[in-house]
Each structure stands twice: as structure tokens, then as C-alpha cells.
Amino acid sequence: MSTLQAIRGMNDILPDASPVWQYLEGQVKAVLDQYGYREIRMPVVEPTALFERGVGEHTDIVEKEMYTFDDRGGDSLTLRPEGTAGCVRAALQNGLLHNQVQRLWYQGPMFRYERPQKGRYRQFYQIGAETFGIATPDVDAELILLTARMLDNLGLTEHVTLNLNTLGSSEARGRYRKALVDYLETVKDKLDADSQNRLYSNPMRILDSKSESTQALLDDAPTFDDYLDDESREHFETLCRLLDKAGINYTINPRLVRGLDYYSRTVFEWITDSLGAQGTVCGGGRYDGLVPMLGGKPTPAAGFALGIERLILMLETLNKIPASVFNTVDAYVIMAGSAAEEAGMALAEQLRSDVPGLRVQSHCGGGSFKSQMKKADKSGARIALILGEQEVQDRTVGIKFLREEKEQQSIGWDELSKAIQELI
Numbered sequence: 001m002s003t004l005q006a007i008r009g010m011n012d013i014l015p016d017a018s019p020v021w022q023y024l025e026g027q028v029k030a031v032l033d034q035y036g037y038r039e040i041r042m043p044v045v046e047p048t049a050l051f052e053r054g055v056g057e058h059t060d061i062v063e064k065e066m067y068t069f070d071d072r073g074g075d076s077l078t079l080r081p082e083g084t085a086g087c088v089r090a091a092l093q094n095g096l097l098h099n100q101v102q103r104l105w106y107q108g109p110m111f112r113y114e115r116p117q118k119g120r121y122r123q124f125y126q127i128g129a130e131t132f133g134i135a136t137p138d139v140d141a142e143l144i145l146l147t148a149r150m151l152d153n154l155g156l157t158e159h160v161t162l163n164l165n166t167l168g169s170s171e172a173r174g175r176y177r178k179a180l181v182d183y184l185e186t187v188k189d190k191l192d193a194d195s196q197n198r199l200y201s202n203p204m205r206i207l208d209s210k211s212e213s214t215q216a217l218l219d220d221a222p223t224f225d226d227y228l229d230d231e232s233r234e235h236f237e238t239l240c241r242l243l244d245k246a247g248i249n250y251t252i253n254p255r256l257v258r259g260l261d262y263y264s265r266t267v268f269e270w271i272t273d274s275l276g277a278q279g280t281v282c283g284g285g286r287y288d289g290l291v292p293m294l295g296g297k298p299t300p301a302a303g304f305a306l307g308i309e310r311l312i313l314m315l316e317t318l319n320k321i322p323a324s325v326f327n328t329v330d331a332y333v334i335m336a337g338s339a340a341e342e343a344g345m346a347l348a349e350q351l352r353s354d355v356p357g358l359r360v361q362s363h364c365g366g367g368s369f370k371s372q373m374k375k376a377d378k379s380g381a382r383i384a385l386i387l388g389e390q391e392v393q394d395r396t397v398g399i400k401f402l403r404e405e406k407e408q409q410s411i412g413w414d415e416l417s418k419a420i421q422e423l424i
């Protein structure tokens with residue numbers, strides 16, 4: 001029988017790789033904790049209508065990237081392509097938004113039918129944060145500071161730049177959109193095919209078109225700054241001031257619009273040039289219009305999502321993974337003979353009870369002393385605990401140091417926990 005394969009663009013994360021994932025997720029969670037964000041877990045599958053309404057019908061995601069299917073009852077369901085819409089749905093459904101401030105985060109797999117390539121997969125992982133109930137730019141700044149701190153803790157600061165823009169109010173955007181379309185109609189034939197298709201459905205997206213010829217045409221387009229409403233301008237200026245005070249560098253990029261319909265005012269992206277085309281590692285912004293669009297009362301909201309695979313690729317490419325991340329075993333127990341095997345199991349259990357956090361791997365499956373030593377070495381453990389017939393008779397354990405020039409020690413069973421605690 002032929003063996004079955006995973007679906008293209010959906011990857012297994014193998015045990016050799018998972019320590020890096022755990023390291024990255026641990027670093028990100030530690031920072032979210034520092035800022036008082038609380039975790040929310042949503043289902044991976046939602047009603048299709050949630051994304052059609054929440055992400056927007058004329059976005060890449062909804063037009064061509066969703067995994068949508070009818071379940072056995074005939075309901076149209078979609079594997080979530082992003083987390084914000086589901087987070088808003090959950091918050092609304094469970095009454096988390098009424099007269100409250102929320103700082104939430106989530107993590108997990110997202111699904112998009114895209115062409116798989118480096119940094120772009122069909123099942124990929126995000127960690128995201130969403131805040132609700134705060135209209136002022138201080139929380140926009142907080143979200144950016146939080147992501148800056150995370151990137152800094154990971155050693156990536158000098159390899160990323162922060163792009164920042166404001167999309168103004170929906171009225172301002174509406175006025176600008178019209179002016180933009182008026183202009184683009186005059187050069188319609190010269191636009192790339194994608195942009196021509198978007199001209200009436202989602203013209204703002206043309207601003208961040210990847211086509212160079214389209215970008216050149218945009219040099220003569222009306223600029224959004226002339227249409228920006230005063231309140232949004234003040235909001236943006238305050239945000240910039242807060243970031244200046246905090247010592248965060250940024251580039252104001254008037255062509256940054258982001259791919260989803262729900263953004264208003266602040267949008268930002270952390271971009272790297274160390275990954276080639278897939279350069280955005282984190283994106284976010286304000287989306288004051290989304291909660292009412294999903295049936296709630298007007299509620300200011302802002303958040304971000306970061307792509308775990310792209311950050312891991314960065315850590316790998318730039319050699320930023322601490323070696324200790326890969327150490328998953330501290331002590332490896334070697335036992336030769338059946339008396340030693342019995343004593344060894346009890347001693348390993350004793351160690352696990354007495355020394356919190358100690359990672360003890362017991363050899364299982366028998367074999368010669370020599371082959372067990374090889375396995376101990378391969379496990380990455382710092383020490384091997386050795387039990388042979390003689391040790392059992394003497395009620396001692398041999399401690400062999402596998403990574404340092406240090407003489408082997410012999411410790412009595414009763415002193416073992418204390419001795420290991422001091423060693424590790």
C-alpha cells in the first residue's frame with residue numbers, strides 16, 4: 001500500500017524542531033504576560049459568514065484563500081484564515097465587550113489556500129493580540145512597544161523595521177477612495193492585471209501592489225494625507241510622539257494599507273529583508289469598525305498578529321537560537337543488570353519528585369553498558385547516572401559528566417537528590 005502524505009503546504013513540526021517553537025512561543029507569551037494580556041482560545045472552524053463579513057468580501061483572503069466546505073448538516077464552515085474575526089465573535093457572544101476593557105491574546109493554526117513557498121504555507125501559525133474598549137492612541141503605542149520588546153528579546157531588533165501609516169476615518173477613506181479611482185481610471189490600461197481587477201472592488205489595495213509599473217503610476221496619484229480627517233491626524237501624531245518618546249524607530253509609509261477590510265486609522269507592519277519576498281513578520285492596527293460590523297455596539301479595538309514560521313526562519317537564518325534551547329534532557333540513567341534496572345527506576349522517580357524541573361531520561365530496553373552510554377551522549381544530557389551490580393550492592397550511583405572535564409563521582413542513594421540539586 002502506498003503511504004499517505006500530508007497536504008501540500010501543511011507541515012509536520014518534528015521533535016528536533018519543536019524546541020525552537022517552544023522557545024519562541026515562550027518568549028512571546030512572557031512579554032504578553034508582562035503587559036497584562038490574557039489568553040483566549042477560539043475554535044479553528046467558524047461559520048463562513050463570519051469571515052465574509054469580518055475580513056471583507058473583496059480581500060485576497062475571502063476571494064481566493066479560504067478553506068470552505070459544507071458540513072454534513074449543510075452549513076457552510078471555514079477553517080479560520082486569521083484570528084481577529086473569531087476573537088471578536090467570541091468576545092461578543094460571551095459578553096466580554098460591554099463597558100469593558102479587554103487585552104486578549106491567542107495562538108494557533110490559521111489556514112489559507114496560497115501557493116506554498118518559503119515563509120508561506122497553507123497551515124501556518126500565528127500569535128495575535130487584540131484590545132477592546134480603548135479609543136486613544138496610547139494602546140496603539142502599547143501594542144507596538146510590546147511587539148518591539150518581543151523582537152528585541154529574540155535578538156531581532158536590528159533586522160526589522162517598523163512601517164507605520166494611518167488610514168483615517170471611514171469617511172476620509174471613502175472620499176480618498178473616490179479620488180484614487182478617478183485618477184486610476186485615467187491610467188487603467190497601464191495597471192497590472194491584479195490592480196485592474198481591484199479598481200472598483202478594493203482600490204486601496206492597489207497602493208501596496210507589488211508591481212513596479214503600478215507603483216510608478218501611483219507617484220502621480222492623489223495622496224491620502226490631503227483627505228485625512230483632523231481627529232485621525234491628531235490620533236496619528238500622538239502615536240508618533242509616544243513612539244518617539246519610547247525610542248522606537250519607524251518609517252511612515254503612506255502606501256501601507258494591509259490586506260484586510262477592517263482596519264481604520266493606525267496600521268503597522270514589522271518587516272525584515274532577511275527572508276526574501278515573505279518579509280512581513282508581524283502586522284496589526286486599529287479596527288474600530290469591526291465590532292459593529294459583526295453585530296456589536298461600536299467598540300474601539302486594535303491588535304496585531306505575528307507569523308511564527310517567519311520568525312523562526314529569521315532566528316535560524318540569523319543564528320539567533322541559543323544553544324541551550326536544544327537541551328531537553330539533564331540526566332540520563334544507565335542501568336546494567338536486572339537489580340540495577342529495578343533500583344534505577346525507583347531512583348529516577350525519586351529524583352523527579354525531589355528536584356523540580358529536572359529532566360531525567362531513564363534508559364529503557366536493556367542493552368550493553370557501552371550502547372547505553374552512546375544513547376546517553378546522544379540524548380544531550382549533561383550527566384549520566386550509572387547503576388551496575390556493584391553500585392546496587394554499595395547503594396551508590398556513579399555520576400559521569402558528559403559535557404565537561406570533571407572526574408566521575410560516586411554518591412550514596414540517600415544523598416543523590418541533594419547532590420544533583422547542587423550540580424544542576
Ligand code: ATP
Pocket residue numbers: 082112114119120121122123124125126258259278279280281282283284305306307308309310
Ligand atoms: P502577506 O502579505 O505576506 O501575505 P498578510 O498581510 O496576508 O501577509 P496577515 O493577514 O497580516 O498577513 O497575517 C499576519 C502575519 O501572519 C503575516 O505578517 C505573516 O507573518 C503571517 N502569515 C500570513 N500568511 C501566511 C502564510 N500563508 N504562511 C505563513 N505565514 C503567514
Ligand code: MG
Pocket residue numbers: 060259
Ligand atoms: Mg497574504
